[in-house]
Structure formats: C-alpha cells, structure tokens
Amino acid sequence: MQRIRPFGYHEPSTLREAAELLLAYRENARILAGGTDLLVLMRRLKVANAVLINIKRIPGLEGVTRHDDGRVEIGALTTVNILESLPHPGCAVLRAASRVLGTRSVRNRATIGGNVGRASPASDLSSPLITLNAEACVYGPLGERLVPMSRLFLGPGRPDLGVGELITGFRIPAQPEARGWYLKAGRTCGSDCAQAGVAVQLHLDGYHIREARVSLTAVGPTPLPAPQTEAVLRGALAGPEVFAQAALVAADEARPLTDFRASADYRRVLIKTLTVAALTTAYTGECTCSHQA
C-alpha cells in the first residue's frame, strides 16, 4: 500500500491560530477534519507539499444545538453518524442524506464541515443544507460571516472562502410544517459516491405546496440548486401529477457530465426517477425502509 508522504502538520487550539496558519501556508494548507476524504487524496498523491491543519483541538466546533424557536446549529466537526439521528422533524432531508453517506466506519469519522468544505459536486450533505436554507458560518482574519449554502460553491473543489477562512458550522432556520427527503443512486449500496442525488424540502399549507426547495447532487459542477423545478412545485396541489412534472424539469435542469460512474444521459434519467421518489417520500412521510435507490 502506498504510504502517505510526509507533510507539514499543525494542531491549532484556537480559530485565530487556525486562520493564521491558513494565511501563512495559503494554497498548501489543508484543513484536516475527519480525514476520510483528505487522507485518501494524500495517499493518491493528489495533494503535493501539503500542510495539514488539524482543527480537532479547537473547542466548540462539535455538536448539534436546537434552539427553542426551532433553529438548529451544527458544528463543523459534528460527525455524520450523529446527524443520522438528528432529533428534528423538519430536518428529515439531512437525516436521510447522512444515512446513505459512505459506510458505517466512514460516517463515524467524516464531518459535516469536511463534506461541505471539500466542495465536491457529489457531497451528500450540501444539497440537503441548500434545501434547508442553511447558512455556513465562516471564520477568518476579518471576523465572522454567514454564507448562504446556495452561494457557497464556485466550482468543483472551490468553496467561496477567502484566504485564511474556514467553516465553523451551519445554521438551519426553523422548518415548521416542512417535509423533506434525500435519495441518491450509486453503483453499489455501499461506499461509492453518488451517481446522482436529489434533496427536496416541501413547505405545506394543507394539500398545497406553499414553498419548495430542490437541490441536485453529482449532476453539475457544484451541488446544484434547482429553481425551475421549485417553480413548478410552488403553489401547486401536492400529488403524483405535479411531482412527475417537476421531475421532468429537474432532469432538464441538471447539468451532468459523463464519467466512470455514469453517463450524462443516465444521470438525467436517474434525476427524473429520484425526484419523483424523493418528492413522494417527503410528502407521504419518512421512509422506514433501510435501503434506498
């Protein structure tokens, strides 16, 4: 087995120290959170001259806080296994995504901050956070700021962060009367990245969809908000007809590429199928079956 080449290594104990290290090492600096992705890249020699900044000694970056008004805050170092049982009715979409990310041993280690901060188009947690209107909490040399998840990504591997900035957590607004779900398809039920995924969040007013949020995974350069699909759903009477109509628009709105996991055409078909299934499950209630897609 290829060993991981030597790298620079730091364990800052405060956010300020972390930001200073990020500023000092610039493009060579890599944040080490769970390591389930970064250490694979390091072993594959895709990261040269790396300086790892292990942020796990910084207190306060872990855990889920639910406020009385329904807002939820999730620390960047919260591991995915914790999110699998997120005790929040409006966050089913994030719960569902957490359950299908990687394998048990990966979920025990992988963090929400790493999954999002890596800015992979196949990030399973980013699309759900987009549909929850979540904001990323960003700390940097100029202080703290909030970035809407729908605007966090510039391209593959490129989060919209300045030099010295890092993600410290996520804020999810209250989701009253909302129902959501996440479905993905992969080559196997195990550890593979998504070929395509769909996150949906429906805000209902009786049988009517007052507001809808849809975001697509692994079918564009970034996790992809789907405003045209949302427009089809908004104001409609929930049911199979509008779900089918929305799925056609979602397939059209996807911008898939062909790679070794799937062809672009197949990805569009998957988006159509997954959109109907995700909308149906979201509307009719949380799926109790353990396997998806």
Added chain:
Amino acid sequence: MLASGLNGITLRVNGRDHELAVAANVTLLEALRENLGLTGTKEGCGHGDCGACIVLMDGHAVNACLVLAVDASGRDIVTIEGLAEGGQLHPLQQAFLDKGAVQCGFCSSGMMLSAKALLDANPDADAELIRRELSGVLCRCGTYPRVIEAVLSVENGINRSGGEG
C-alpha cells in the same frame, strides 16, 4: 511535537497504554501493525473502501488507514486481539468459527469488530440492519451469508449456537 519532528502520543490499545513517538504521516493502522506488532488488523485498500483495517475507537468502528496515529492519541482503541478475554473467545469469534464465516480470514477482524460495535449499540439488530452496518467490509471469498448468520446467532451477547458447529 518533539524536537525530532516526531509526535509523542499515548495509544490505549485493548486496555493497555503505549507511549509512542510517531511522524504525523503515520496512520493508526501503521502504528498498530508496525510499532505494536498487532497484525490482526489488516492492510487492504488504504482508501477506506474495504474495511479490512476496521478497529474500534471509543466504541465506534473506524478505518484505521484513514486515522492519523496522532489523532488516535488518548482514544480507546480495540483491535481483534482485544476481543478474547482470559483465553476465552468472544462470542462473536466463537460464532464465526461455528458458522464457518471465515474462509481466508482477511476480512474477519473488520467483520467481527463492526459486528461488535453494532451489537453493543443494538443487541436486537435484524439481518437487514446487520447487512447495512457491515456493508463497509468487503469479503472476496463471499462469506457474507455465513457472517450474517454468525452475527444473528450472537444477538443479546449470547452465542446461541455455541459449541454446535
């Protein structure tokens, strides 16, 4: 960090503390196998895909190839060598033997430790849940049905098939 560029760490493995000096690029898997000689933890893909290197860290299954040794410092590690107690096989080990769930054995430590973490948290896990929770361990011999059978036979911490095989 020590002056040598090495990091002083304490690895608590199977209830025993070990003081080690390791470089930052040494994985927990390498520290276990090479520094401590605990070769029951297997070296497979190195990418977190195969599960051969799974150990328990504070009770949770993790891929030892994706954990830096410096990050495992102070954590409670259990490897396959830590399952048997006082010369008695752990019920899971006995069940794997009884059900013939071991062929070449390369995946067995990952399978058994994953199963231990599952049963410790969920003693009544059904076959479907066992399949899902063990899906991160690949067996190229195809012993999966017998593995499921073995784990099912140990539910509630009791090896219900004990001694039969």
